[in-house]
Amino acid sequence: MSDTTLELAGIGTTAPACTTYADVTELRSRDPWAIRRALDARRRRPTFVPDDGRLMLVAADHPARGALSAQGRPTAMHSRTEMLDRLRTALGRPGVDGLLATADIAEDLLLLGALENKVVVASMNRGGLAGSAFELDDRMTGYDVAGVVEARFEAAKMLNRIDFDDHGTVAMLETAGRVITELARAGVVAMLEPFLSRRVDGRVVNDLSPDAVIKSVHIAQGLGATSAFTWLKLPVVADMERVMDATTLPTLLLGGDPSGRPEETYATWRKALALPPVRGLVVGRTLLYPPDDDVAAAVDTAVALVH
DSSP: OOHHHHHHTTTTSSSOOOSSHHHHHHHHHHOTHHHHHHHHHOOOOSSSSOTTSOEEEEEEOSGGGTOOOBTTBTTTTOOHHHHHHHHHHHHTSTTOOEEEEOHHHHHHHHHTTTTTTOEEEEEOOOOSOTTSTTTTOOOOOSOOHHHHHHHTOSEEEEEEEEOTTOTTHHHHHHHHHHHHHHHHHTTOEEEEEEEEEEEETTEEEEEOSHHHHHHHHHHHHTOSSOOTTEEEEEEOOTTHHHHHTTOOSOEEEEOOOOOSOHHHHHHHHHHHHTSTTEEEEEESHHHHSOTTOOHHHHHHHHHHHHO
16 A cells, blocks of 8 residues: 555544545555544534525435436446546535435545535435336335434435335335434434325336325325424425425425426426425436536536525
8 A cells, every 4th residue: 555545544644535536446445444434534514504594415326226317318327436526526516515325425425525514414215226126115225324323424315105006105104204213313314205106007106296295295294203303305396385385394305307408497496495494405417417517507506596
């Protein structure tokens, strides 16, 4: 190991940081405990929500469900290093508050020094692989409560797809309720992403009608022994005024993978962000893989809407 790599591994320094992706692999292979040291040394924000009460988060937990397409490009997210490049660009823009990701991505960015003074939301249930026969089995295959607490992350996110024709849904609801309760007891925010879902010709489809989203909100916000630390993550749909009247919980809007023009997407976000319970955006592929590939410009536009 070179002197530089020894320094990167945390010997003689308080926060491990790599400068190249080769450094990340080298450090992972020789000194996996460097990740623990980096988590312990990471500079954290004093509060989950900034002074203006708004949050702008970048999402990167799609790959763990095998969802690798973006903007109509099926292989858009095949390259991890390209994705990390885009994430580092996004996280480096002024006004971006943090990241939502699985452990593999969060820890790469941690070792690269990209999570300093950022909010981190840990993605928990990634078991429902996109396009699989068991897609609606949203069991916990990512972070668990102990891992979130040990990492001192600020929040944990769950996908809550509810299919009234699938007996497995009740197991997801029971697990989510227990995890929400455990997170709250540890003082960690639980971020819920509910949908009413069903299979159409064998494919899982989320019902994005206002009434369906409203029903999913009521089911999700009743989970757990307390809602003190519960937030929602909701799609932007028609009649958002009525949708947001269904909750008093702080809510972030998800960006999804829109097929329309960016200007149209930003306009719908702008209108929804004006509603009282809405506290910001959690956006992934829309900003990381914009049609013109100008990540910085896309992120700056979203930040201007939020803050």
